[in-house]
Amino acid sequence: MASAPDVFAEPAPGIAVRAVPGTQVAHDFKRSYLSQDGWALYAAAGSTGTPLVALVVEGSNEVTSAEMRIGRSTATADIAACAALPAEATGPAATAEVGGVRFTRFSASDAAMSHYQSVESYRTVHDGACYAIDLIIAGTRPEVYDPPRTPPFSGDAAQQRLADALAAVHWTR
Helix, strand or coil, X not given: CCCCCEEEECCCCCEEEECXXXXXEECXXXXXXXXXXXXXXXXXXXXXXXXXEEEEEXXXXXXXXXXXXXXXXXXXXXXXXXXXXXXXXXXXXXXXXECCXXXXXXXXXXXXXXXXXXXXXXXXXXXXXXXXXXXXXXXXXXXXXXXXCCCCCCHHHHHHHHHHHHHCEEECC
């Protein structure tokens, strides 16, 4: 069976993402109250990377949203700190392979004023650039709406769709 076509691809030897059913491609990172819209979540002040692509789970809204963001920086400071854990990390780092490339993986979460965010992040230096992949589930507690709202999908469904998106990441050769 042939693999899905790419919905995003950098020139070789960059990063690429195959199409994932149930997601939509976006080229900006401006969807969540708690998520910075820079090239990577938890990037240091003054960081100068580029947001590349986001795969947003269909149905995402202000109650619950899920997306995979990919960004890249070639700034010397970002490359040097690429695998460093941010203060927001909620545990130790681990390693994981994404598309055959080794990444540092960490988790983070945040909550404020009825909003929440759960993040699984991946960082690597590949071919002279720091790549950031952030899997984000975010939203607002549904009971704060009048009347209470129904989330568009469950947390488990969001995690599965994000796992599918991460599995669609590969590298151009």
